[in-house]
Amino acid sequence: MNLFDVYPLNNIEITKASGSNVWDAEGEQYLDLYGGHAVISIGHTHPHYVARLTEQLDKVGFYSNSVKIPLQVQLAEKLGQVSGKADYQLFLCNSGAEANENALKLASFYNGRKKVIAFKGAFHGRTSLAVSATDNPKIIAPINETDNIIFLPHDDEAALTQAFESYGNEITAVIIEGIQGVGGIKEASVSFLKLIRSLCDQYNAVYIADSVQCGYGRTGKFYSHDYAGVDADVYTMAKGMGNGFPVAGISIAPKFKPWHGMLGTTFGGNHLACAAALAVLEVIEQDNLMKNAEEIGTYLITELKKIEAVKEVRGRGLMIGIDLPQTLSNVKKDLLFKHKIFTGEAKPNVIRLLPALNLTKDHADQFLNEFKKALKG
Ligand SMILES: Cc1ncc(COP(=O)(O)O)c(C=O)c1O
Numbered sequence: 001m002n003l004f005d006v007y008p009l010n011n012i013e014i015t016k017a018s019g020s021n022v023w024d025a026e027g028e029q030y031l032d033l034y035g036g037h038a039v040i041s042i043g044h045t046h047p048h049y050v051a052r053l054t055e056q057l058d059k060v061g062f063y064s065n066s067v068k069i070p071l072q073v074q075l076a077e078k079l080g081q082v083s084g085k086a087d088y089q090l091f092l093c094n095s096g097a098e099a100n101e102n103a104l105k106l107a108s109f110y111n112g113r114k115k116v117i118a119f120k121g122a123f124h125g126r127t128s129l130a131v132s133a134t135d136n137p138k139i140i141a142p143i144n145e146t147d148n149i150i151f152l153p154h155d156d157e158a159a160l161t162q163a164f165e166s167y168g169n170e171i172t173a174v175i176i177e178g179i180q181g182v183g184g185i186k187e188a189s190v191s192f193l194k195l196i197r198s199l200c201d202q203y204n205a206v207y208i209a210d211s212v213q214c215g216y217g218r219t220g221k222f223y224s225h226d227y228a229g230v231d232a233d234v235y236t237m238a239k240g241m242g243n244g245f246p247v248a249g250i251s252i253a254p255k256f257k258p259w260h261g262m263l264g265t266t267f268g269g270n271h272l273a274c275a276a277a278l279a280v281l282e283v284i285e286q287d288n289l290m291k292n293a294e295e296i297g298t299y300l301i302t303e304l305k306k307i308e309a310v311k312e313v314r315g316r317g318l319m320i321g322i323d324l325p326q327t328l329s330n331v332k333k334d335l336l337f338k339h340k341i342f343t344g345e346a347k348p349n350v351i352r353l354l355p356a357l358n359l360t361k362d363h364a365d366q367f368l369n370e371f372k373k374a375l376k377g
Helices: 047-059 070-083 096-111 128-132 157-170 189-201 224-228 273-285 290-305 330-339 361-377
Strands: 014-018 021-023 030-034 089-093 113-119 149-150 169-179 206-210 234-237 246-250 312-316 317-325 344-346 350-353
Touching: 047 246, 047 273, 070 246, 070 273, 070 312, 089 096, 089 189, 096 128, 096 169, 096 206, 096 234, 096 246, 113 157, 157 189, 157 273, 189 206, 189 224, 206 290, 246 361, 290 312, 290 317, 290 361, 330 350, 330 361
Parallel strands: 113 149, 113 169, 169 206, 206 234
Antiparallel strands: 014 021, 021 030, 089 246, 234 246, 312 317, 317 350, 344 350
């Protein structure tokens, strides 16, 4: 049997990982500023994480949501506390797409409506509703095409106001990333997020904050949307939540009332997933990682802005986009193969930095030195 060949792969096999470093099968060391796409939040093989998962595996790895799982309650309490939303409710699932899918369903159950506002450049996942709300026709199958999604220009207050004036009573939800990831590290402005909040209030629509990539402390606040000083109704999260263990969730405002059977999943919230998510939150809290993300991120952004060859530096904390001119389209590959640094990318020529939140200043300096060398070719 062959693998279904959907991924363009780098010819590297990772066989060992620790903190912000990984090693390939030949023993070559790399600096990891990608974290497997914003997933490694507390560093590879963090000792507390390994111990908690191993202990849990020795007790019980999985049981479904047909029995009490006190670890879920502990996780909800911890998440409520660390995210500053103690009165919200937690539904656990397995991936970012599934989190957004459930958030959109929840919105539609809540107000009985069908239309969703999403934005140009958005990426919300590959399941049916999530992919329909994703601005990439190439990955939308004919069966996912729907008139229920209204795509608006990103951060355009006039267009948003106009859409609500035209369809207000049909709109179930507005879904927006605090900082677009796949779209090239583009932050929604404070005034735009405030306007979403007030229009959703006015029209009884649901404000869904897709925090799958920009959340979980990466920007220095638990949810990057919260820089706007207004609460979303639903926050979706995944990537950094389990430091590599597949776990996702939605944090749901108190006004939503659950009923049995409303949402569900076989694997979501299993014992191992909860242990992984708890270990991550414990490390984020104990090691003050949100502060570190903000400080090291600000340092990196400041230093990167000084480099003349760079067109623009965008982002916040440890979610950084380095926009390069097309003449420097070799830099991303050179960083990996010549300078042994993993980074992410976005089109047309943006390097994305999504490292672990405990990245050190030495790591940041190592990157800056190698990046400057890579720019020279
Ligand atoms: C903002 C955002 N939402 C949703 C998703 C989908 O997450 P997953 O791949 O876990 O389904 C992604 C993945 O890149 C993402 O960046």
